[in-house]
Amino acid sequence: MSARKLTLVHLYPREMNIYGDTGNVLVLSKRLQWRGLDAEVVRVQVGDPLPAGTDILLGGGGQDAAQGEIGRDFVSRGPELRAMADDGVVMLTICGSYQLLGHHFRTKDGRTIEGVGVLDVITTGSDQRLIGNNSIDTPWGRLVGFENHSGLTELGAGVRPLGATEPGRGNNGSDRTEGAVRANVFGTYLHGPVLAKSPQFADELLRRAYARRGSNADLEPLDDSLALAAADVASHRPR
Ligand code: GLN
Numbered sequence: 001m002s003a004r005k006l007t008l009v010h011l012y013p014r015e016m017n018i019y020g021d022t023g024n025v026l027v028l029s030k031r032l033q034w035r036g037l038d039a040e041v042v043r044v045q046v047g048d049p050l051p052a053g054t055d056i057l058l059g060g061g062g063q064d065a066a067q068g069e070i071g072r073d074f075v076s077r078g079p080e081l082r083a084m085a086d087d088g089v090v091m092l093t094i095c096g097s098y099q100l101l102g103h104h105f106r107t108k109d110g111r112t113i114e115g116v117g118v119l120d121v122i123t124t125g126s127d128q129r130l131i132g133n134n135s136i137d138t139p140w141g142r143l144v145g146f147e148n149h150s151g152l153t154e155l156g157a158g159v160r161p162l163g164a165t166e167p168g169r170g171n172n173g174s175d176r177t178e179g180a181v182r183a184n185v186f187g188t189y190l191h192g193p194v195l196a197k198s199p200q201f202a203d204e205l206l207r208r209a210y211a212r213r214g215s216n217a218d219l220e221p222l223d224d225s226l227a228l229a230a231a232d233v234a235s236h237r238p239r
Contacts (some may be wrong), residue, residue: 021060145190
């Protein structure tokens with residue numbers, strides 16, 4: 001396969017990185033490195049430009065307060081992020097970043113944090129906290145992680161759920177959906193970091209990024225026995 005360097009963008013690593021979500025960036029860059037493929041990780045903070053050649057954009061979870069801190073900067077990137085999504089840039093957003101990739105998040109205390117409308121979802125703060133271990137089956141393998149949020153997310157017609165959730169609470173605790181996907185854009189409530197225990201999904205993201213660059217060759221298999229053993233243990237943990 002051509003060894004074109006992939007540019008991984010980590011959005012708001014300071015504010016939006018709870019429960020180890022930075023690990024998703026590490027997992028992708030390691031899986032490239034183990035295969036002798038090149039990756040550049042660009043950390044984008046409030047006010048920084050997004051690199052022109054972004055292949056994969058990653059955003060982690062953050063408390064309501066952190067979401068408020070980055071809210072204005074994030075919403076100012078709306079047109080660029082929507083254009084990137086339309087252009088097939090791969091995005092993986094977790095919890096707080098997932099919520100803001102939607103249309104808006106109305107917090108429990110009545111604030112509205114505008115989102116960028118890349119994903120057709122809306123989120124409303126609630127008095128309940130959806131918390132615990134969770135795993136879902138997807139076309140790209142089992143995703144295993146940990147959810148902790150009080151925002152309830154409703155999916156619109158422009159997205160599909162990432163999977164069905166049980167016993168986890170997922171997007172809203174009532175319709176059994178977890179996460180959202182639109183073309184190459186993914187949102188999920190699974191922290192953990194989710195990619196550390198979901199190697200097949202990690203490779204799916206890499207494959208999509210290469211395919212967008214015109215390279216469809218298979219990724220060389222890696223020994224994922226440890227990651228899969230960890231996923232097995234984690235998926236049998238009590239809620
Ligand atoms: N503040 C959001 C909520 O509680 C997101 C939390 C998170 O990213 N874990 O719904």
